[in-house]
Structure formats: C-alpha cells, structure tokens
Amino acid sequence: MRVVVLGAGVIGVTAAYYLNQAGHDVTVIDRQDGPGLETSFANGGQISASHAAPWAAPDVPFLMLKWLGRSDAPLLYHWRLDWRQWTWSLRFLMNCLAPRARRNTEDNMRISLYSRGLLPDIRSDTGIEYDLETRGILQIYENQNDLEAAARHGEWLGQLGCKSEVLNKEQCIQLDSALEACADKLIGGIYTKDDESGDAYKFTANLAGICAARGVTFRYGETIEALRTQHGKIESVRTDGGNYSGDAFLMSLGSYSPLILRPLGINLPVFPTKGYSVTIPIGSGNGAPSVSLTDEENKLVYSRLGDRLRIAGTAEFSGYDTNLEERRANSILAKARQRFPSAGDFDKAEFWTALRPLTPDGMPVIGATKYDNLFMNTGHGTLGWTMCAGSGKAISDLISGAAPEIDIAAYSLDRF
Numbered sequence: 152m153r154v155v156v157l158g159a160g161v162i163g164v165t166a167a168y169y170l171n172q173a174g175h176d177v178t179v180i181d182r183q184d185g186p187g188l189e190t191s192f193a194n195g196g197q198i199s200a201s202h203a204a205p206w207a208a209p210d211v212p213f214l215m216l217k218w219l220g221r222s223d224a225p226l227l228y229h230w231r232l233d234w235r236q237w238t239w240s241l242r243f244l245m246n247c248l249a250p251r252a253r254r255n256t257e258d259n260m261r262i263s264l265y266s267r268g269l270l271p272d273i274r275s276d277t278g279i280e281y282d283l284e285t286r287g288i289l290q291i292y293e294n295q296n297d298l299e300a301a302a303r304h305g306e307w308l309g310q311l312g313c314k315s316e317v318l319n320k321e322q323c324i325q326l327d328s329a330l331e332a333c334a335d336k337l338i339g340g341i342y343t344k345d346d347e348s349g350d351a352y353k354f355t356a357n358l359a360g361i362c363a364a365r366g367v368t369f370r371y372g373e374t375i376e377a378l379r380t381q382h383g384k385i386e387s388v389r390t391d392g393g394n395y396s397g398d399a400f401l402m403s404l405g406s407y408s409p410l411i412l413r414p415l416g417i418n419l420p421v422f423p424t425k426g427y428s429v430t431i432p433i434g435s436g437n438g439a440p441s442v443s444l445t446d447e448e449n450k451l452v453y454s455r456l457g458d459r460l461r462i463a464g465t466a467e468f469s470g471y472d473t474n475l476e477e478r479r480a481n482s483i484l485a486k487a488r489q490r491f492p493s494a495g496d497f498d499k500a501e502f503w504t505a506l507r508p509l510t511p512d513g514m515p516v517i518g519a520t521k522y523d524n525l526f527m528n529t530g531h532g533t534l535g536w537t538m539c540a541g542s543g544k545a546i547s548d549l550i551s552g553a554a555p556e557i558d559i560a561a562y563s564l565d566r567f
C-alpha cells in the first residue's frame with residue numbers, strides 16, 4: 152500500500168519506520184525543514200512508564216487553585232474566550248474523577264510498557280544512537296506525606312507491571328551522588344529502574360535518516376492545507392507544494408491535527424499545552440545528575456543527554472501561542488541551579504518551548520476513523536516520546552490489516 156504519514160515528529164517518524172518494515176510504500180510530509188523540529192525537539196527526554204498517570208487526576212483541580220496567580224506556577228491556565236478550550240477543560244475535570252483517572256492510568260500504562268519494551272528492538276535493528284541512558288528514573292521528594300502517597304501509587308503501578316522501589320535519602324545519594332548537593336531537603340524517592348531517557352530529537356532525526364535509506368520518502372518544507380475526500384475515503388493530501396494521493400493516510404500532526412480534521416467533520420479534542428525546557432552544557436561540572444530525575448516538588452524532570460543536561464516542565468493553557476517567555480524559562484533555570492549548583496554552565500543555557508498535543512483524558516488517539524483509509528496516531532500529550540514505538544507499531548499493524556499486539560480499543564477516537 153501507499154501510505155502517507157502527515158507529520159515528521161517522533162510519532163510520525165516512528166510509525167513510518169514500522170510501516171516501512173511492514174512493506175508499505177511510505178511518504179512522510181512535514182512543514183519544517185527536517186524531522187522532529189517542533190514538539191519532539193527538546194522535551195524532557197524521559198521514557199517514563201512510571202509517569203503513565205495522566206495529568207487529569209483527583210488532586211489536580213486543588214493544585215490548580217493553589218497555584219492560581221503564581222507566575223512561576225507549574226500549571227498556568229489563561230482564561231480565554233474560546234469555547235473549545237472551555238469544553239476541553241470541562242472534559243478534563245470529568246477525567247479527574249478517581250475511577251476515570253484509574254482507568255486512564257491503566258490504559259496509558261499498557262501502551263507505555265509495550266512501547267518501552269519495543270525500543271531495544273529498534274536499537275538492535277538500526278544501531279540508532281540518541282544519548283540513551285538506561286539508569287532508570289528516580290522521583291525525588293522533600294515531603295514525607297508526598298513520598299508515602301507516591302509509594303502507595305508506585306505499589307499499584309507495580310501491579311500494572313511497572314515495578315519501582317522506595318529509596319531513603321542515603322539510597323538516593325548512593326544511586327546518584329549529584330543528589331548530595333540537595334541532601335538537606337531530600338527525604339527520599341521512588342526508583343523505576345527499567346525506565347530510560349534519551350534525546351527524542353536525535354532519535355527522530357536519526358530514525359528518519361535510517362527510514363530514508365530504507366526507501367521512505369520525506370517531503371520537508373511543505374505545509375499541509377487539506378485532505379480531499381471522495382466516496383467516503385481520503386483521496387489525497389493537498390500541500391502548498393502539490394497533491395499526494397495514497398491508499399492510506401496517517402494523522403500525526405501533533406497539536407495541529409484538529410485543524411486539518413475539522414473540515415472533514417472530525418472533532419478531535421486535542422488542545423495545545425505549552426511547556427518549556429532548558430538545556431545546559433555540562434562541561435567540566437561534575438555535579439550533574441546522571442540518573443534521570445523527576446523533581447516532584449518543582450514539577451520538573453532532568454535528563455542527562457550526553458554532555459548536556461536537559462531540564463523540562465511547566466504547562467500553560469494559552470492556545471496556539473508559541474511565544475517563549477524568558478521569565479518562565481528563567482524560573483526553571485533558577486530552580487535547577489538551586490538544586491544542582493555545579494551541574495554545568497548555566498550561563499550557556501538554551502531555552503525552548505513547544506505545545507504538547509493533549510487530550511482531556513491524557514491518552515493518545517490511535518486507531519481508525521469514519522473515513523475507511525484515514526487513521527489516527529496523535530494526541531500523546533506528555534508522553535509522546537515514551538509511547539512512540541508502541542503507538543507506531545500498533546497503528547502500523549492496524550493499517551496493515553493485522554491485529555495489534557496490545558488492545559488499542561481504549562485509544563479510539565470514538566471515546567469522545
């Protein structure tokens with residue numbers, strides 16, 4: 152089959168890899184000059200099944216109220232006259248109900264574990280390099296109650312297949328001596344040794360290169376304008392550079408997916424959620440953590456990517472605004488400097504911001520649509536890097552007419 156993949160982020164490229172492996176003639180289209188240049192460019196780097204719980208959780212409405220009015224709040228909600236944002240937010244609140252949040256976590260866990268388990272196969276098939284670290288992810292805590300709650304949550308995640316252990320302060324420091332720098336505040340952590348980290352951009356760019364060498368066509372610098380339909384099927388994609396026909400079409404435009412789907416009568420509740428990252432060169436500084444960390448107090452993640460340290464986090468609901476506010480980025484930098492003063496050269500920090508394609512239940516949208524040959528692989532929100540391999544394999548199987556290896560019914564567009 153001729154399959155046209157819309158979008159060359161980590162999601163589109165990984166799907167293209169599996170579609171090529173399945174024997175299809177694959178074309179990937181992206182408006183940027185290369186792969187992975189939007190939301191997949193400088194994310195937190197974590198392959199974190201341990202973070203499968205969606206943002207929509209019972210304690211989140213309370214936290215949002217607590218953070219109201221704080222300009223450095225981990226989550227900023229801009230009240231806008233946009234009915235789509237209001238409808239999305241209502242659905243988000245509904246998903247904060249405990250039973251729903253539990254079910255969403257279980258479903259996210261299934262694809263996260265599947266995905267994490269596929270990455271070694273991609274590595275051995277391709278020899279791909281992307282500053283991989285396999286030292287696990289450690290969530291660190293400053294507050295005993297929070298640590299105890301996290302330990303209970305970790306126990307439940309263990310029953311779902313994501314094993315972790317509770318570490319006291321000394322064990323945390325033994326695991327990563329960089330934590331000595333913040334030992335006065337640290338009380339312990341939850342360690343998931345099978346989680347990983349790596350540079351999602353390097354992965355996307357290198358995998359795209361490998362796919363191109365294996366026969367996948369990449370059309371960069373072309374903006375997709377519309378999908379043309381005929382007799383209940385997608386007939387072609389119109390870009391500012393031409394038309395592309397195909398037998399099947401895969402939607403992987405991240406936060407921009409709903410804009411192209413709307414004229415087709417498909418309402419995809421993916422809302423852009425802005426996040427920031429800061430990357431510093433480690434240089435001769437030997438105080439940078441090498442185990443990937445989640446700082447639960449500041450809601451930030453740390454990943455060592457070769458000779459760089461990436462710190463990422465924050466969420467802002469401000470529509471499609473991609474403006475980088477120095478104040479927000481500087482606040483991340485200041486928190487990182489406070490935690491790990493000798494982690495690297497903070498004066499050479501690189502700031503970045505992008506939009507997470509977030510659904511109100513925090514789960515991706517993977518599966519078929521009302522158009523026979525149009526498929527979805529989008530809306531991965533906070534976990535696109537974690538889920539890229541699992542989603543790519545599952546959607547490739549579905550497009551190929553094979554049964555996916557995991558149950559993907561929960562990720563269907565029909566749930567909305």
Ligand SMILES: Cc1cc2nc3c(=O)[nH]c(=O)nc-3n(C[C@H](O)[C@H](O)[C@H](O)COP(=O)(O)OP(=O)(O)OC[C@H]3O[C@@H](n4cnc5c(N)ncnc54)[C@H](O)[C@@H]3O)c2cc1C
Nearest residue numbers: 158160162182190191195196197375405426534535536537
């Ligand atoms: C601050 C931050 C930290 C994060 N940390 C992590 C983490 O630690 N672990 C994790 O698992 N996930 C993390 N994520 C989430 C992850 O980065 C995303 O889920 C993932 O990158 C989404 O990939 P995507 O391919 O769907 O979107 P994108 O990478 O945005 O790809 C979509 C592509 O579509 C193209 N496009 C859009 N519209 C058009 C058009 N009209 N025509 C042509 N091309 C178009 C874009 O150019 C882009 O290349 C983080 C995100 C942020 C913002």
